[in-house]
Amino acid sequence: MTQPMTLTNPSTDIRHQLPAEQEMSSTTGKKSSRVQKETLMEIRRVSKRFDEALAVDDVSLTIRRGEIFALLGGSGSGKSTLLRMLAGFEKPCEGQILLEGKDISRTPPYERAINMMFQSYALFPHMTVAENIAFGLKQDKLPKAEIRERVAEMLKLVHMEGFAKRKPHQLSGGQRQRVALARSLAKRPSLLLLDEPMGALDKKLRTEMQLEVVEILERVGVTCIMVTHDQEEAMTMADRVAIMSDGWIVQVGSPVDVYESPANRMVAEFVGTVNLFAGEIVMDEADCCVIDSPELGRRIRIDHGISTPADERGVWVAVRPEKTLLSLEQPKGDFNWAAGTVEDIAYLGGLSVYYVRTEQGHLVKVSLANTTRRSERPGWDDEVYIHWDERSAVVLRD
Amino acid sequence: MSAPISQRLQRWFRPRRGWVIAVPLLWLTLFFLLPFGIVLKISLSEAAIAIPPYSAIVNVGAETVSLVVSFSNYLFLMSDSLYVAAYWGSLKIAFVATLACLLIGYPMAYAMARAPAHWQLVLLLLVMLPSWTSFLIRVYAWMGILSNNGLINNTLLWLGLIDSPIRMMNTNFAVILGIVYAYLPFMILPLYANLTRLDGSLLEAASDLGSRSFNTFLKVTLPLSKGGIIAGSMLVFIPAVGEYVIPELLGGPNTVMIGKVLWEEFFNNRDWPVASALAMVMLALLLIPIALFHRYQSRELKE
């Protein structure tokens, strides 16, 4: 039994500001061992229009068997519409959806081997927990004994054995979610859809259930596509994440990919927080490049070339707060630093975030892990320097 | 799950959706919309001694089809002061009764909406219960109370406050009282529904910003309950204009209301074309209030 999620730290809401590189790569490394290369679902150039408004715009995706895939985006990004098309509640205007090689884009929801867990859970209020779980099986006309057996198995899976006779309104939020999950898994769907799976839970329960749901999904080995607006949730639960915006898929990749190598400025800002400096490329070679940034008041050096076309010199340099360093002495060299004053300090327990106003008037966020108790740290209005390693920054475009 | 089956299913399902829509639509068209067309048609024909008692508009002759449309019924309505007075009297009485319902019903609905949660259902049932009994009997109750030897007059005579009974039965006052009594629940219900939805924090915000309670009522509560006021008023005003039972039982010879006139034209004089014309003119007069009510109702349904 792989249980990699113990590495998440429930006490902080800024998990990705922790120096998390190692943890995350090990996490995804373990999970991907059960993901197979085989394609389960293919979404081919799907578009959906509502009264001329384009909700989903020419989206293509490939889902591998066994993986947990997250669609991450803000409201109105088209992620829910895409999910509803996969479930069959909306029909794509253009394009195809293939499940195991067969086109299902016109198949009604009740004939698809896909089940969904709804954001509101949608438990039938007039049925008991056991009847809810049995509902889908009864539609398939399974023999009574088999239904009973399968319901018991599902209840055990979600640790709800004692609640079979309860009605949904007699359950707590977390319990309802377990029942909803059991109901959507009961038919052994080839694909499970989760619509904002933690949306109806409070924060504390959310972190707890994220781990539990992933554990259950892994035990069952079902392929899963989830929709969420919560980047933390997507990165905790998913093997791969697709960032959606305005009906487009902006980037697809592992949580490490989208966090450490965002495709553009929008992804960098949407996933975690980032310090951005506008600049212009003045030198671009195979092993390094130099960017002139008036915002920093100094040049920025990066340890690799970026091979830009000659007419697109304007770029953004992004540095994550946890990779931005703070010191009281002036850093050596002519690159990648600025002088400033500490304007504000947010103490968040596990780490502190410093807001440093540079001499150029730019506000830079620096996060420091609080590894020792009450150590000597810069205080309010102290004169400090921010700087970063030339391997830490990423060059982005709009 | 192959494509042909699903396509077949879809083809089979599409027309069914149409059938589900068609059933209520056809029923209402046949038994609600179409009858108005027939009323319009008959209002344009002439009265005749026949069964049914009106002339045909379309005459199919040997070679020709002639259309005889007559506006004489409408001209007749205009020329006879009785009908004009009846329309005017109906509108006046309905208006006064609606206003009275609003003035009594609004504070009642307000108190209900502000009552403790476990009292609200009881109060709502108490207000609605009379309307579930019997309209006719509730009007009848006032006959025993208002008549010359009724409860009120007897009590007043016994107390020595009056020497001879006050005439209350068979007056416009009795009709208005009867309408207010019968229709009050229909005024309170939409007002209450509207006022319970009013966010209490709005009132707190207003008083926090220094507004006194009466000012808050005028500037916040009243404008926000506009929808309820319109719905309640229309639910009282429109049926009251066409009311027949109340003027018949409580009204007197001076009470001319259009519902009663129409009834008498139809049942006593057996003049179907004039009765139809009366109904069409009444409908035309009520078109704006009905449209107002419909707009409120469909907005309510959309929310």
Place this chain on the structure above:
Amino acid sequence: MRKPSFTTVMLILGLLFLYLPMLVLVFYSFNSSRLVTVWAGFSGRWYIELFRDQQILNAVWTSLRIAFFSASMAVCLGTLAAFVMVRFGRFRGKTALSSMVTAPLVMPEVITGLSLLLLFVHMAQLIGWPADRGMATIWIAHTTFCSAYVAVVVSSRLREVDLSLEEAAMDLGAPPVKTFFQITLPVIAPALAAGWLLAFTLSLDDLVIASFVSGPGATTLPMVVFSSVRLGVSPKINALATLIILTVSLATFLAWYFMRRSEAKRRIAMRMQQEG
């Protein structure tokens, strides 16, 4: 004791205004005198006479039958109309349908009655049906205006029902028709019951429309009461009124009692769940 507010006083006075005349009716139904307004001692003779009056008893039976069938049909039609309006998105004729559903709520009864009678006369001329007007025509008329009320009651409930309940059922393999009967109907069942009861009382209570569309064969209770009341006050009607008020009050009380009990049960279950 806090000074009661103006609105509370109005509420109490308003309720007195609503209930006092009915109490007077009930009180005088036990009067032994034929004169309703003069108290002459307690007596139950008007109840006995009421139950001997074959005309009234027949009318009660006719009215109950019409009300039962009208309410049942109105629930079918009204629920269908509500479902179509709330769940079917946009379609041709939606505006027409929603107008025709709300209009009967405020249409003056004389207009509805007259127009339906003229329709029936025309139909009889064109297709030979209905040859005689009576229970069938009253049933059609009552079904039409009652289904409007049912549609309003049901659609407001349907709007509160989470659409994903129905989507979940389809997702789990139930086709639309099955979903409607297994999920939608049970969930809105209380609204259907409320709509049926409302339609039942409306049909029982209607005088004007029934007078227009009825024939010599069918006399409903309101028609009998009206012809008697027109001639003046009659203690037998007081006795009838008392029985009607009693029945409605009892039914309302029972409905309230069961609503409260199921609510209390639910609250206890919630508390148990929170503790356990």
